Amino acid sequence: MKPxxxxxxxxxxxxxxxxxxxxxxxxxxxxxxxxAELPRAKLSFSRVETPQAFKEKRENEVIARCKGKEHVVKIILKLGKCDVCSKEGTEYYEAILQVRSSKLRLLEESVEVLKRRVESLRRKGVFINKVKKLEDGYDLYLTNKRVVQSLGRELYETYGGVYKASPHLYSRSRQTSKNIYRVNVFVRLPGFEKGDVILSDNRVFRVEKTGKKIKLLDLKKNSFLSVDYSKLSYHVLKKHSTYVSRVHPDLEVINPFDYQSSMVKNKPKQHLDVGQEVNVVVHQGVYIVD
Ligand SMILES: [Zn+2]
Structure with a gap:
């Protein structure tokens, strides 16, 4: 039999x-x-040797028993590149994933997560063929639009923010005369993450949870609130490190701006001692945010 x-x-x-x-x-x-050539043949394989490098060939032998005859069939395995994988490292892309955030740490972390996720999909022919760095984000050019949509959703569901997907006509296939679309997936991550303290509506909140809904703790009222990111206008308050200056009759800390002992606006849960270091934000008074 032929190889x-x-x-x-x-x-x-x-x-x-x-x-x-x-x-x-x-x-x-x-x-x-x-x-296909020896129907219903009984086969016995020894260990299958597979090529490791692109275009490499490896010979294997398989014994096929068929109608009382024994055939030694030579099998040549050749490592090629399929139509999808051959697009790696080229200009080819189906979708752009646009990630934005004013919070640099969050942005870098989310892009690292994305790169790792895509790396695990390379067997399925998903690659990032280009990365464009912008002032407030990244544009990632990927070879699979379905994957880009689900990655974008995943980011949005983890960190919250704004998600938009918009297809745009790229060209028309000459073979099938169908329209070919590319997709732009835009994710604007919040400018904050869990644990940050924000000012919104003149109230001071600590971010408890991010996601489709943002869970906030009103530090003064000590009550929780769940909001849509798109309806939230805010800015992030800077945390300062300072010291507890008094615990009786009221809790006081050193105001990091004027170094005066000031009463704390909220009631932190933990027990505090004079001289203990704490993180605070300042907005019409001082809040302990640990
Ligand atoms: Zn492939």
Whole structure:
């Protein structure tokens, strides 16, 4: 029997009559190819040697028993690149994921998370082919629009903010005369994260939870509030480190701006001693925010 060459891609697709098809196990592909010529053959494999580098070939032998005859079939495995994987490192993209935030730490963290998520999808042919750094964010050019939409949603559901997805016409396929769309997914992350203290509506809040809904603690009233990010106007208050100056009859700290002992506007849960270091924000009074 003639040797059989099987070209496959590391993303688990093999070339079948000029089309890339998915497979689970390379032995299954080998068996299918052999049985196309020797129907119902019983096969015995030794260890399958697979090529490691692009364009490398590896020979294997499989024993096929069929109608009382034994055939030694030579199988040549060749590592190729499927139509999707061959787009890695090119200008090709299907979608742009635009991530924005005024909070640099949050922005960098979220982009790192995205890169790791995409790295784990490379077997499925998903790549970031270009990264553009902007003043308040990143544009990531990816090879799969469905993945970009779900990654964008994931970011939005974790950190909150604003999510928008808009398709735009890219071209028309000559083969199918269907319109081809690219997608822009825009995520504006909040300018704050869990634990930050913000001023909104002249009230001081600590951010307790981010996500589709933002959970806030009103520090003065000691009550919780759940809001939509899009309806929130705010600015982040800077935290300062200072010391407890008094605990009786009222709790007081050193105001970091004028160094006077000032009464604390909220009632922190933890027990505090004079001289203890605490973090505060200042807005028409001092709040302990630890
Ligand atoms: Zn591939």
């Amino acid at each position: 059989i060459t099987i070209t496959y891609c590391s993303c688990n697709k093999y070339l079948d009559r000029n089309k890339w098809k998915s497979f689970k196990n390379i032995k299954g592909v080998i068996a299918k190819k052999i049985r």
